[in-house]
Amino acid sequence: MNIGSEISEGLRISWEALRGNLMRSVLTTVGIVIGIVTVTLMATALEYLNTAFRDAISFLGTDVLYVDRNEWFIDNNNKFDRMQRREKITMAQVRAVEEGLSGVSGVAPSVMQGVEGLRYGDRSTGGVLMIGTNEQFIITGGASLASGRFMTKAEAAANRDLCIIGADIADKLFEKEEPLGKRITVADQRLEVIGIFEKRGSVLGGMSLDNQIVIPIQKMNRGFKWDPSCVIQIKVGDTARIPAVRDELRGLMRKIRRLPPGREDDFAINQSEALVSQFGKVSAIIAAAGFFITGLSLFVGGIGIMNIMFVSVAERTQEIGVRKAIGARNRTVLLQFLIEAAAICLLGGIIAIGITRGLVEVARVYLPKVAMSWSVVVLALTVAVGTGLISGFLPAWRAARMRPVDALRKD
Amino acid sequence: MSLIRLDSICRRYEMGGETVHALRGVSISIERGEYVAIMGPSGSGKSTLMNIIGCLDTPSSGSYELNGNTVADMDDNDLADIRNREIGFVFQTFNLLSRSTALRNVELPLIYAGVDIDERREIALAALADVGLADRVEHRPNEMSGGQRQRVAVARALVNKPSLLLADEPTGNLDSKTGEEILALFKALHAKGNTLIVVTHEEEVARHARRIIRIRDGLVASDEVVT
Numbered sequence: 001m002n003i004g005s006e007i008s009e010g011l012r013i014s015w016e017a018l019r020g021n022l023m024r025s026v027l028t029t030v031g032i033v034i035g036i037v038t039v040t041l042m043a044t045a046l047e048y049l050n051t052a053f054r055d056a057i058s059f060l061g062t063d064v065l066y067v068d069r070n071e072w073f074i075d076n077n078n079k080f081d082r083m084q085r086r087e088k089i090t091m092a093q094v095r096a097v098e099e100g101l102s103g104v105s106g107v108a109p110s111v112m113q114g115v116e117g118l119r120y121g122d123r124s125t126g127g128v129l130m131i132g133t134n135e136q137f138i139i140t141g142g143a144s145l146a147s148g149r150f151m152t153k154a155e156a157a158a159n160r161d162l163c164i165i166g167a168d169i170a171d172k173l174f175e176k177e178e179p180l181g182k183r184i185t186v187a188d189q190r191l192e193v194i195g196i197f198e199k200r201g202s203v204l205g206g207m208s209l210d211n212q213i214v215i216p217i218q219k220m221n222r223g224f225k226w227d228p229s230c231v232i233q234i235k236v237g238d239t240a241r242i243p244a245v246r247d248e249l250r251g252l253m254r255k256i257r258r259l260p261p262g263r264e265d266d267f268a269i270n271q272s273e274a275l276v277s278q279f280g281k282v283s284a285i286i287a288a289a290g291f292f293i294t295g296l297s298l299f300v301g302g303i304g305i306m307n308i309m310f311v312s313v314a315e316r317t318q319e320i321g322v323r324k325a326i327g328a329r330n331r332t333v334l335l336q337f338l339i340e341a342a343a344i345c346l347l348g349g350i351i352a353i354g355i356t357r358g359l360v361e362v363a364r365v366y367l368p369k370v371a372m373s374w375s376v377v378v379l380a381l382t383v384a385v386g387t388g389l390i391s392g393f394l395p396a397w398r399a400a401r402m403r404p405v406d407a408l409r410k411d
Numbered sequence: 412m413s414l415i416r417l418d419s420i421c422r423r424y425e426m427g428g429e430t431v432h433a434l435r436g437v438s439i440s441i442e443r444g445e446y447v448a449i450m451g452p453s454g455s456g457k458s459t460l461m462n463i464i465g466c467l468d469t470p471s472s473g474s475y476e477l478n479g480n481t482v483a484d485m486d487d488n489d490l491a492d493i494r495n496r497e498i499g500f501v502f503q504t505f506n507l508l509s510r511s512t513a514l515r516n517v518e519l520p521l522i523y524a525g526v527d528i529d530e531r532r533e534i535a536l537a538a539l540a541d542v543g544l545a546d547r548v549e550h551r552p553n554e555m556s557g558g559q560r561q562r563v564a565v566a567r568a569l570v571n572k573p574s575l576l577l578a579d580e581p582t583g584n585l586d587s588k589t590g591e592e593i594l595a596l597f598k599a600l601h602a603k604g605n606t607l608i609v610v611t612h613e614e615e616v617a618r619h620a621r622r623i624i625r626i627r628d629g630l631v632a633s634d635e636v637v638t
């Protein structure tokens with residue numbers, strides 16, 4: 001008997017057995033269903049988090065380096081205190097970097113400040129992030145314009161009274177009016193709107209990228225009398241060159257900030273990869289915890305399957321005897337019960353996928369981008385069948401090893 | 412060469428420290444084409460002997476040659492193949508698969524023999540027709556009479572054209588009329604050259620055979636040809 005017909009025969013027998021005990025089979029699968037629902041929900045959630053996170057941080061650009069006084073991730077308080085005492089990154093230093101660094105797509109200084117009270121006529125809006133920068137920001141910042149234009153080099157250098165606003169600000173302050181050419185008021189300063197950014201959404205459902213206003217950096221320092229440490233954004237342009245540029249940048253910064261050899265850096269070169277790897281750690285912890293729970297429920301489900309398979313083998317001892325008496329080999333009997341266990345679990349897996357689909361549909365009301373992918377379906381069915389094969393093995397082995405006389409005598 | 416050669420077959424059962432001697436040294440030879448009845452009182456060891464001959468059980472000691480092959484030398488797979496190809500078994504309680512139709516039941520040995528689907532259907536239908544059940548192929552066991560079930564069992568036993576048909580009290584669960592039908596079937600099979608061994612404790616049934624072996628307390632008490 002070849003393996004193909006053994007499997008089709010096994011499927012047929014398990015179909016008959018399943019149909020014969022439909023209620024019992026369905027009840028048996030409850031544990032497996034719970035386990036598989038957990039697996040699929042976990043996998044779907046992780047997949048969603050991953051893409052959502054990558055979408056979210058795409059505004060940082062994968063090939064953009066951020067030279068900053070602080071590191072993005074600070075693992076202890078001491079370090080935080082030390083970093084707060086570091087010297088500011090000044091505009092003079094920014095210029096030195098611009099001059100010293102060759103072969104990159106763009107270098108832009110940036111300072112940020114939250115502002116309340118943006119006004120146009122009798123309308124106003126608040127909670128806005130104001131970014132002071134220069135003409136290079138359109139290259140490094142990853143935003144594009146919906147209308148109007150960005151500031152020119154000359155305008156940035158001359159520190160003109162102009163601004164480029166995010167889509168939300170345009171909507172709130174202007175409604176149906178054309179914003180381009182109008183002057184808005186921010187803390188006594190009047191700025192002409194020369195461009196409007198394309199809508200970008202928000203970062204992980206939090207900070208809106210459309211509630212930003214960009215102005216010449218010197219305007220921020222002088223006009224608003226506010227002079228924080230700069231962040232220098234450097235768009236490398238070619239992902240392969242990132243490490244080389246990083247090294248060059250580090251040497252340059254050390255020279256600019258006159259660090260003697262042996263002294264540690266008093267600045268940081270950040271990159272979105274750092275966020276990705278940090279997020280990777282978090283999602284690994286979530287995955288580990290999730291799969292532990294999943295494993296536990298599958299284990300319980302598997303015990304249930306093993307139990308019901310032992311019952312099934314005991315009930316059908318006579319049948320096993322008959323099959324052996326007319327020529328079934330041990331392997332054939334083993335396979336028959338393995339397939340039966342796998343089929344029960346497959347049934348559970350299919351039910352579970354149905355349930356998960358329903359749950360995902362519900363979740364979609366709140367998170368429109370959630371979707372169950374085919375790879376998750378395949379994973380779920382594989383795990384289900386695997387659980388069936390593992391938990392069915394002992395009962396199937398017992399059935400296979402029965403001596404024909406002993407099996408036949410039992411009634 | 413004899414089809415069956417049993418030499419000093421013993422079968423012991425250990426029962427909670429006590430040893431039951433079901434067979435105590437049985438030596439028999441049976442030739443191809445014989446029709447043998449095995450008789451004896453209840454508990455004398457008839458079924459034990461049949462199970463050993465049918466390769467469902469193995470002796471505690473003694474040697475058994477089937478078709479010139481020593482059964483003790485065979486592994487589980489060889490024995491399964493022997494049961495599949497060389498031996499057809501008919502039980503007192505029919506032992507059909509209750510969820511399957513007559514046709515499926517009869518097809519089963521062919522499936523295990525690896526016969527492909529079209530061919531085995533044809534062979535199984537012919538075997539059912541041979542036992543007079545051409546119009547019952549799609550019936551399940553619980554939709555048939557005892558006599559019909561036993562005929563399905565006979566069709567299943569014969570479908571792989573075995574060298575040997577073994578029947579342990581085949582008429583035990585049948586009334587005398589349907590019992591006669593089965594015996595008529597056996598007679599026809601014998602006439603066609605099949606080898607048959609039938610266990611019974613009814614003289615009626617035994618008289619159909621050509622040779623009667625009587626067992627008592629696990630030993631052959633007599634072995635005579637019916638005249």
Ligand SMILES: Nc1ncnc2c1ncn2[C@@H]1O[C@H](COP(=O)(O)OP(=O)(O)OP(=O)(O)O)[C@@H](O)[C@H]1O
Pocket residue numbers: 424425426431432433451452453454455456457458459460612
């Ligand atoms: N599995 C077993 N375990 C222990 N003892 C057994 C077993 N099978 C049979 N015996 C014993 O072996 C002896 C022979 O049993 P066997 O079934 O061969 O008798 P039998 O001649 O077929 O009887 P019957 O006519 O009642 O069917 C009996 O004493 C029985 O109790």
Ligand SMILES: [Mg+2]
Pocket residue numbers: 457458459
């Ligand atoms: Mg008996």
